[in-house]
Amino acid sequence: MSTPNTHEGPARILSCLKACADCRGSVFFIGVGGVMMSSLALLTARAGHPVCGSDRARTAVTDALTEGGVTVLYGHAAENIPENCGLVVYTVAISEDNPEYVEALGRGIPCVSRADYLGALMTGYIHRVGVAGMHGKSTCTSMCAQILMDAAVDPTILSGAAYAPMGGAYRLGDSKEHFLFEACEYMDSFLDFHPTVAVLLGAELEHVDYFKDMEQITESFARYASLTGPKGVTVVNLDDDSIPESARRALERGLTGRLVTFSAKGDPAADFRAEEVRMEEGLPCFTLIARGETRGEVRMAVPGRHQVINALAAAAAMDACGIPMEAILSGLSHYVGAGRRMEYKGDVNGARVYDDYGHHPTEVRATLEGAKALCREGCRLICVFQPHTYSRTAALYADFLTAFDAADRVLFMDIYAAREDNIYGVSSAGLAADINQARPDKAVYCATPHEAAEAVRSLAKEGDTVVIMGAGDVIKVTARLFEH
Numbered sequence: 001m002s003t004p005n006t007h008e009g010p011a012r013i014l015s016c017l018k019a020c021a022d023c024r025g026s027v028f029f030i031g032v033g034g035v036m037m038s039s040l041a042l043l044t045a046r047a048g049h050p051v052c053g054s055d056r057a058r059t060a061v062t063d064a065l066t067e068g069g070v071t072v073l074y075g076h077a078a079e080n081i082p083e084n085c086g087l088v089v090y091t092v093a094i095s096e097d098n099p100e101y102v103e104a105l106g107r108g109i110p111c112v113s114r115a116d117y118l119g120a121l122m123t124g125y126i127h128r129v130g131v132a133g134m135h136g137k138s139t140c141t142s143m144c145a146q147i148l149m150d151a152a153v154d155p156t157i158l159s160g161a162a163y164a165p166m167g168g169a170y171r172l173g174d175s176k177e178h179f180l181f182e183a184c185e186y187m188d189s190f191l192d193f194h195p196t197v198a199v200l201l202g203a204e205l206e207h208v209d210y211f212k213d214m215e216q217i218t219e220s221f222a223r224y225a226s227l228t229g230p231k232g233v234t235v236v237n238l239d240d241d242s243i244p245e246s247a248r249r250a251l252e253r254g255l256t257g258r259l260v261t262f263s264a265k266g267d268p269a270a271d272f273r274a275e276e277v278r279m280e281e282g283l284p285c286f287t288l289i290a291r292g293e294t295r296g297e298v299r300m301a302v303p304g305r306h307q308v309i310n311a312l313a314a315a316a317a318m319d320a321c322g323i324p325m326e327a328i329l330s331g332l333s334h335y336v337g338a339g340r341r342m343e344y345k346g347d348v349n350g351a352r353v354y355d356d357y358g359h360h361p362t363e364v365r366a367t368l369e370g371a372k373a374l375c376r377e378g379c380r381l382i383c384v385f386q387p388h389t390y391s392r393t394a395a396l397y398a399d400f401l402t403a404f405d406a407a408d409r410v411l412f413m414d415i416y417a418a419r420e421d422n423i424y425g426v427s428s429a430g431l432a433a434d435i436n437q438a439r440p441d442k443a444v445y446c447a448t449p450h451e452a453a454e455a456v457r458s459l460a461k462e463g464d465t466v467v468i469m470g471a472g473d474v475i476k477v478t479a480r481l482f483e484h
Contacts, residue, residue: 002092005113013120016087016110025086029053030100033062039158039170042068054080078103089117115189125179127321132183133201136310141182142338143314147331151323162339190224196232197320202240208395218242222249232257233320239265262312272316274308282373296329302337304370350462359388359471361399368406371467379463380408386470387415394424410443416472449476
């Protein structure tokens with residue numbers, strides 16, 4: 001079972017950090033090798049605090065932490081908590097019987113969740129842009145990052161995915177003006193943040209081990225929309241089924257900041273909208289209209305019509321921070337795609353292979369439709385997919401059955417359990433069999449990454465497109481395809 005978020009708030013956490021500084025106490029991160037946790041650890045070390053942490057195994061991320069002055073211990077044990085530890089930061093992915101967490105509590109060391117800690121650190125910046133939504137957070141955050149870098153404002157950025165122009169998933173700027181971060185909704189983590197610009201991309205049923213229904217989700221996003229303060233801006237997707245309702249509730253409860261809207265469908269009521277949307281060689285192009293004025297043409301370098309949504313949200317958010325329109329248009333055109341978001345990995349048998357993080361039916365469908373547009377005429381789209389968690393697979397099973405319609409062949413790997421036991425009776429083999437009832441021989445179950453990789457090698461031909469997709473260890477398939 002996951003460990004819940006704390007809600008200590010900035011004042012309490014910053015006082016703990018000051019106490020650490022006064023007595024040279026260290027800050028310890030449980031699960032320091034995670035994408036966001038590693039960023040926070042380095043940000044803390046840069047502020048002058050002794051930083052250490054633990055994780056299960058050595059990775060490229062933990063090596064980078066060591067180079068950045070963070071002491072990394074492998075494995076979780078009570079003795080890892082140093083004698084002079086003044087604060088422990090943990091990810092909610094750990095269980096409450098984690099030995100380091102138990103040890104810290106037993107010794108009376110303050111323990112705060114990652115979201116709570118991030119919320120405290122960001123308060124030292126003027127413009128704090130938080131990108132929230134069930135889908136597209138990392139992509140939109142990376143688009144904003146490219147815009148800020150094109151504007152040369154030296155931002156600090158914490159994303160959920162690596163972005164090559166940043167050299168990773170984070171960027172530590174020297175300026176205290178712009179702080180850009182991905183705002184995760186899982187377990188209501190984003191309610192501990194303090195954005196001055198809150199982006200709401202979209203919401204639907206997801207994280208079903210925490211969110212029980214759409215009412216809970218809509219309410220959660222309404223609370224997030226209300227966090228920006230009297231001088232803040234909430235950026236809202238008018239095309240979404242639930243986000244406008246969240247914004248309406250926020251306004252009813254006294255949202256005092258500005259509401260800025262966007263629409264990829266060209267809604268004339270939107271502050272930012274796309275017109276003349278088209279696909280050119282599988283890549284989206286559109287005319288950007290901002291507050292009724294034509295601002296320029298956007299030609300994107302990443303596939304998928306859904307990218308227009310992310311681009312409009314990024315444009316609206318950066319405009320709210322005072323970034324010039326020239327830098328916004330430049331950044332959107334220069335955006336090259338975040339890590340594991342249709343990331344090109346190489347060729348196999350003349351087929352182009354892409355790696356993608358999508359694991360919700362909506363993400364799968366949108367990504368595969370974009371990938372299909374990249375296929376040469378007469379060539380096939382092959383997808384390797386690993387479902388993520390039994391609860392998600394069970395709750396969205398009917399949607400998964402049609403999510404792969406754009407693909408010609410689908411290879412299913414076993415469901416990635418993450419934190420769950422299979423009490424739902426679902427399986428990848430069953431999913432493949434049910435898809436084959438409608439389209440015989442379309443889906444195949446592969447028991448291991450090796451089997452999936454060999455199946456790709458036997459199927460892929462010149463001109464085909466292969467997408468290896470999922471949030472678990474499906475990346476092992478990619479590794480096997482390109483191992484020497």
